[in-house]
Amino acid sequence: MSTRRFIAADTDLTAAFVRVEGDLFRHMVKVLRLKIDTRVNLADGRGTECTGIIKEIGRDHLAIAVEERHAAAPSGGGPRITLIQGLPKGEKMELILQKGTELGVNEVVSFQAERSVSRIAADRRDDRLRRWRRIAEEAARQAGRPDIPAVRLTRGIAEAVRDSDHDLKLLLWEEERATTLKGAMAGRPAPANIAIIVGPEGGLTAAEAETARQAGFASVTLGKRILRTETAGIALLAILQYLYGDLGEGLPSGKGPVSPLTP
Known part of the structure; x- marks a missing residue:
């Protein structure tokens, strides 16, 4: 199964564990029903991406253990x-x-x-x-x-x-x-x-x-x-x-x- 990718604007992706809250948390858990141990990719919209595994799902947040962090690929060529x-x-x-x-x-x-x-x-x-x-x-x-x-x-x-x-x-x-x-x-x-x-x-x-x-x-x-x-x-x-x-x-x-x- 391919790794699901999400944009997590205004989220700090530099920590070993990334905390996801708000609308993105509700979308991932309530709509998509992602579970513990699901691998996901997060992008902050400013050039940083990380890949990790969901390790905790709480009432209002989830936590992702980061395995890899890298610069996002350009969105396309041109001006x-x-x-x-x-x-x-x-x-x-x-x-x-x-x-x-x-x-x-x-x-x-x-x-x-x-x-x-x-x-x-x-x-x-x-x-x-x-x-x-x-x-x-x-x-x-x-x-x-x-x-x-x-x-x-x-x-x-x-x-x-x-x-x-x-x-x-x-x-x-x-x-x-x-x-x-x-x-x-x-x-x-x-x-x-x-x-x-x-x-x-x-x-x-x-x-x-x-x-x-x-x-x-x-x-x-x-x-x-x-x-x-x-x-x-x-x-x-x-x-x-x-x-x-x-x-x-x-x-x-x-x-x-x-x-x-x-x-």
Whole structure:
């Protein structure tokens, strides 16, 4: 039988015995009904994994005797990708986190756009972030990723782009008429890291787009095709993983110019 693998975020994997509590404990014991002497693999989502055997099951925890500890294998080739997402309505952010994690996004930065319908009160920000991080963790577990995307919530686009130092920075903007996605990427060397900005349902204002451009983002159009906010980032992630990552044949990072959107 293959060793079951779990992501144990915020768990110290450096001890001889690893204590597992909370949701992961309940999943392992109540749902999967794992027993004493079951061999399992744990990953902390930050690059460390360990393999061990369940030696104790209590009322609210289990203990694993570590047999082997090692660095986690990379989650895939290609660039690191940050999705900067204008806060959408309802539960759309959860869908974006789930599918973005499946497609290998490394960081999701949500920002309160001027046209965002949803508003998160200051006293609820921590709770919302905890929920989003749990969703990313669960999506990473189901996708078999050894790492968990970082998730941040910022108050506006200026804060979201302030520290962006990515090789390729793209702004999907419905008001852009001249520069296409294909044109913006033509002739560029394969980037080591990429950031993309997607607005909320109502799009970005001209002032927000200018803030992004001042931070080095190139505004691009997807032509006549109109995508919902929860679709646009996912679609672009798939395109970028095809061009530069491990979706299909992919292209290794830093290996010279590419011809966008060609086999």
